[in-house]
Amino acid sequence: MISSITSAALLIIVFILFLGTIPALILWDHRQQARTATKLSQDIQPCTLCHEQRAGLKLHQTALTGLLLAANYKYFNNYVCPPHARALYSQFQQHTLLKGWWSLHGFIRTPITLLENLSYFKQYMQALAANTSNTPK
Numbered sequence: 543m544i545s546s547i548t549s550a551a552l553l554i555i556v557f558i559l560f561l562g563t564i565p566a567l568i569l570w571d572h573r574q575q576a577r578t579a580t581k582l583s584q585d586i587q588p589c590t591l592c593h594e595q596r597a598g599l600k601l602h603q604t605a606l607t608g609l610l611l612a613a614n615y616k617y618f619n620n621y622v623c624p625p626h627a628r629a630l631y632s633q634f635q636q637h638t639l640l641k642g643w644w645s646l647h648g649f650i651r652t653p654i655t656l657l658e659n660l661s662y663f664k665q666y667m668q669a670l671a672a673n674t675s676n677t678p679k
């Protein structure tokens with residue numbers, strides 16, 4: 543009887559702590575993203591896909607394929623122009639959304655990968671905005 547009450551209390555404490563970490567994590571993520579965006583906005587190279595000289599910023603994307611007992615990851619991590627960044631983001635998200643779920647590992651990793659891709663794309667767009675506001679016209 544006592545042990546069930548203590549374990550229930552422990553569970554509630556853990557749950558409250560867990561709820562408290564969510565806003566802390568969101569705040570930390572926003573701060574981290576802003577910091578990365580300003581850092582990334584200074585790092586410009588031509589687009590690796592079309593070799594155009596305009597602002598090519600670094601984009602990271604992951605495509606996940608679930609293979610029943612295994613999972614396959616395909617990474618992209620290079621400098622791209624804004625139109626190619628949008629195309630890559632949509633391509634990698636579609637691939638993961640359709641093919642990511644088909645394994646136990648993929649079932650857990652697919653939502654995480656989708657959020658990671660979204661986060662990296664948001665960083666890219668923030669860096670782009672920071673870059674266009676920095677350069678005088």
Ligand SMILES: [Zn+2]
Pocket residue numbers: 589590591592593594622623625626
């Ligand atoms: Zn391009």
